[in-house]
Amino acid sequence: MTTATHVHDLIGIGLGPFNLGLAALADPIDELDCLFLEGREKFDWHPGMMLDEATLQVPFLADLVTMADPTSRFSFLNFLKQTGRIYPFYIRENFLPHRREYNHYCQWVAERLDSVRFGQQVVSVEHDGETYVVTTASGETHLTRRLVLGTGTSPRVPECAAAAVAENGPALHSADYLTRRDELVSRGSITVVGSGQSAAEVYLDLLSAQPDHDYQLAWLTRSPRFFSMEYTKLTLELTSPEYSAYFQSLPSQKRERLLKSQQSLYKGISGDTIDAIHEALYTRSVGQSGGGVTGTTLLTNTEVRGVTRTEGGYHLALHHVEQEEDYEMETEALVLATGYRAGLPGFLEPIRDRLRLDDQGRYAASATFSVDTADREIWVQNGEEHTHGFVAPDLGMGAYRSSVILAAILGREPYPVEKRVAFQEFGVPDRFRIQPRVSTSSTTAVTESR
Numbered sequence: 001m002t003t004a005t006h007v008h009d010l011i012g013i014g015l016g017p018f019n020l021g022l023a024a025l026a027d028p029i030d031e032l033d034c035l036f037l038e039g040r041e042k043f044d045w046h047p048g049m050m051l052d053e054a055t056l057q058v059p060f061l062a063d064l065v066t067m068a069d070p071t072s073r074f075s076f077l078n079f080l081k082q083t084g085r086i087y088p089f090y091i092r093e094n095f096l097p098h099r100r101e102y103n104h105y106c107q108w109v110a111e112r113l114d115s116v117r118f119g120q121q122v123v124s125v126e127h128d129g130e131t132y133v134v135t136t137a138s139g140e141t142h143l144t145r146r147l148v149l150g151t152g153t154s155p156r157v158p159e160c161a162a163a164a165v166a167e168n169g170p171a172l173h174s175a176d177y178l179t180r181r182d183e184l185v186s187r188g189s190i191t192v193v194g195s196g197q198s199a200a201e202v203y204l205d206l207l208s209a210q211p212d213h214d215y216q217l218a219w220l221t222r223s224p225r226f227f228s229m230e231y232t233k234l235t236l237e238l239t240s241p242e243y244s245a246y247f248q249s250l251p252s253q254k255r256e257r258l259l260k261s262q263q264s265l266y267k268g269i270s271g272d273t274i275d276a277i278h279e280a281l282y283t284r285s286v287g288q289s290g291g292g293v294t295g296t297t298l299l300t301n302t303e304v305r306g307v308t309r310t311e312g313g314y315h316l317a318l319h320h321v322e323q324e325e326d327y328e329m330e331t332e333a334l335v336l337a338t339g340y341r342a343g344l345p346g347f348l349e350p351i352r353d354r355l356r357l358d359d360q361g362r363y364a365a366s367a368t369f370s371v372d373t374a375d376r377e378i379w380v381q382n383g384e385e386h387t388h389g390f391v392a393p394d395l396g397m398g399a400y401r402s403s404v405i406l407a408a409i410l411g412r413e414p415y416p417v418e419k420r421v422a423f424q425e426f427g428v429p430d431r432f433r434i435q436p437r438v439s440t441s442s443t444t445a446v447t448e449s450r
Contacts, residue, residue: 004141004142004143005143007144008035008142008143008144009144009145009146009409010032010145010148011034011035011146011148012034012035012150013036013125013134013149013151014037014150014151014381015036015043015116015118016045016150016382017045017064017106017395018150018398018401019036019148019381020036020043020109020113020116021064021399021402022148022381022405022406023115023116024064024065024074024113025069025072025402025403025406025414026115027074027113027114031410032406035115035117036113036116037120037134037136038118038119038120039119039122040119041118042107042110042118043103043107043110043118044107045099045102045103046175047103047178047179048174048176049099049174049175049177049198049202050099050100050103051099051201051205052100053098054099054201055094055096055097055270056096056097056098056099056102056395057096057197057229057270058096058394058395058396059396060076060077060089060095060096061095062394062395062396062398063102063399064106064399065399067400068400068415069399074109074112076097076105079104082108083108119138120136120138120140121136122134122135122347123136123137125351126350127350127351131143131145132145132146132147132377134147146377146378146409147377147378147379148378148380148405149348149371149380149381150382151345151383152340152342152382153340153341153382154340155174156338156339157173157338158336160305160306161304161307161334161336163307164307164334167309170183170313170332171307171334171336172334172336173335173337174194174198174199174335174337181205184206184335185206185209185213185215186213187215188216188312188332189331190206190333190335191217191220191314191329191334191335192206192218192219192220192335193220193221193334193335193336193337194221194336194337194339195222195223195226195227195268195269196267196269196337198337199219199221199269200269200270202335202337203217203219204273204277204280207277207281207296208280210296215332216296216297217295217296217297218296218297218299219296220299220302220318221300221301222301222304222321223300223301224300224301224322225300226274226298227269228270228271229264229265229269229270230265231271234423234424235265237421237422237424238262239390239391239396240420240421241418241419241421242420242421242426243426244388244391245367246426246427248367248389252386255386255387255389256386259389259390265390266390267339301320301321301323302318302320303318303320305317305318305319307334310330313331313332313333313334314331314332314334315328315330316328316329316330316334342362342382342385344361353373354373354374354378355372355378356370356371356372356373357371358386362383362386363384363387365388368404368407368408369381369384369388369404369405369408370408371383371384379408381402400417403415403416
């Protein structure tokens with residue numbers, strides 16, 4: 001066991017794109033001594049969904065640093081230049097990088113940061129009265145005055161399917177899709193559950209592989225339709241500092257309702273993916289009479305209420321939401337593209353009393369993303385959707401959040417923090433508020449008496 005004596009200004013725990021971006025933006029700030037710890041042996045962003053054709057759903061400007069510092073040496077464009085790929089990217093004329101290329105970019109940045117340490121799984125964080133003591137699985141300890149939590153989210157598995165996934169049979173979350181794809185396509189039938197981009201990408205990949213493996217393929221979604229991501233310009237203004245501030249000002253119950261109504265803004269499917277699926281189905285249907293395509297089934301308004309292991313696979317208890325009718329189907333393999341959820345990692349338990357949590361045990365993040373009771377020691381990245389809105393997981397807002405965190409730590413803005421970027425306004429503008437009127441009733445009464 002190694003006992004530390006050096007005290008860092010900041011330790012970041014977890015190294016996804018957001019904490020990696022913070023590390024890159026902090027790198028040129030000489031007065032800030034940072035350390036970033038990651039349990040994995042290298043940076044690898046959603047490896048189970050690194051499909052060849054998959055792209056980001058945000059433009060390349062939403063890299064780790066550009067929206068805070070366009071001159072940074074850690075920009076995506078500089079990565080392309082340094083790796084000899086800037087002209088091919090230019091000729092391609094597509095603002096959306098491939099997901100694999102974005103992953104390569106993040107690995108390139110991580111390799112150039114002295115503050116990053118891989119293979120450092122954090123198992124405990126304590127406070128000794130003066131500093132935070134961060135202990136790793138290898139027994140090393142690190143001291144710091146401040147923490148930034150970037151542990152991200154974990155796969156969300158519906159309760160009715162949890163036992164099936166835990167058995168490690170052919171039922172899995174989409175996070176493990178590529179690592180178990182060969183096992184899936186060897187089955188006689190596969191069912192995909194989910195309504196977002198991951199579900200669509202898995203279905204399209206399996207649809208493309210279906211002729212070579214001859215399985216039945218189904219796609220089920222609880223949503224009333226396979227809805228596309230809303231991507232119009234004025235809607236995109238909701239990913240702005242001022243909308244996030246407006247969202248934070250609302251009562252928690254209103255925020256919860258609003259998030260549910262905004263799912264098409266961040267949980268929908270890209271129009272290109274929907275078009276590719278329809279084109280694949282249409283091509284498959286050529287030469288067939290009537291509608292539909294044999295060998296695949298798409299069902300909306302379908303809720304999975306039970307998953308039971310059978311000798312050949314799984315029995316699914318289903319419910320049609322609009323028709324309010326129960327029904328069932330059998331499948332040999334099951335892919336749950338049911339999203340991710342944030343939560344408090346177990347290593348924070350020793351300092352739980354120093355965290356500011358809501359009545360559901362979630363981070364109660366401030367406007368500057370701090371989550372400690374002192375409001376100046378612990379910050380969170382992508383764990384504040386319930387307080388800040390759907391911008392929490394948005395890659396395009398990562399550099400902005402890092403700029404806010406750095407400004408809170410330093411007491412100055414090393415990178416300008418935008419206050420307003422949208423043309424529209426949210427809430428009631430001060431200039432239109434109804435002002436209280438001075439009563440003239442007493443004056444009138446005196447006049448009348450004369």
